[in-house]
Amino acid sequence: MQPELESIRLDKWLWAARFYKTRQLAAEAVSGGKVQLNKQRTKPGKEVRVGAELHINKDGLHWDITLVSLAKQRRSASEAALLYQESPESLAKRQQQQALLKEQRELFDFSGQDHKPNKKERRLIHRFKHI
Numbered sequence: 001m002q003p004e005l006e007s008i009r010l011d012k013w014l015w016a017a018r019f020y021k022t023r024q025l026a027a028e029a030v031s032g033g034k035v036q037l038n039k040q041r042t043k044p045g046k047e048v049r050v051g052a053e054l055h056i057n058k059d060g061l062h063w064d065i066t067l068v069s070l071a072k073q074r075r076s077a078s079e080a081a082l083l084y085q086e087s088p089e090s091l092a093k094r095q096q097q098q099a100l101l102k103e104q105r106e107l108f109d110f111s112g113q114d115h116k117p118n119k120k121e122r123r124l125i126h127r128f129k130h131i
Contacts, residue, residue, distance in 0.1 A: 005070040011044035064090035
């Protein structure tokens with residue numbers, strides 16, 4: 001059985017909690033001010049403890065979380081979700097943002113227009129332009 005961790009580097013915790021795919025991406029986010037520890041900018045090597053508050057901005061989404069547990073190894077997503085507790089306001093706001101982003105993607109979905117028109121489509125375009 002592993003002894004309980006007292007503190008861990010911020011970038012390593014963000015990676016273990018699956019907010020970023022690599023520690024390098026986590027370190028760049030912290031250095032770029034996308035992650036704040038206790039409402040202040042910090043460095044990737046800063047030691048974090050249980051009870052610390054993090055504010056994370058990633059891809060237009062925001063998390064306000066409190067650290068509940070520490071882990072130095074990356075585990076499954078279900079286990080990673082147990083490492084932190086998100087505030088109810090943050091969760092509601094993030095779900096609203098996700099719904100808005102989904103709506104925008106559906107409205108401006110041009111994925112069907114990434115191909116060259118086939119013969120039938122060219123004839124329809126030709127008819128439309130010359131009538």
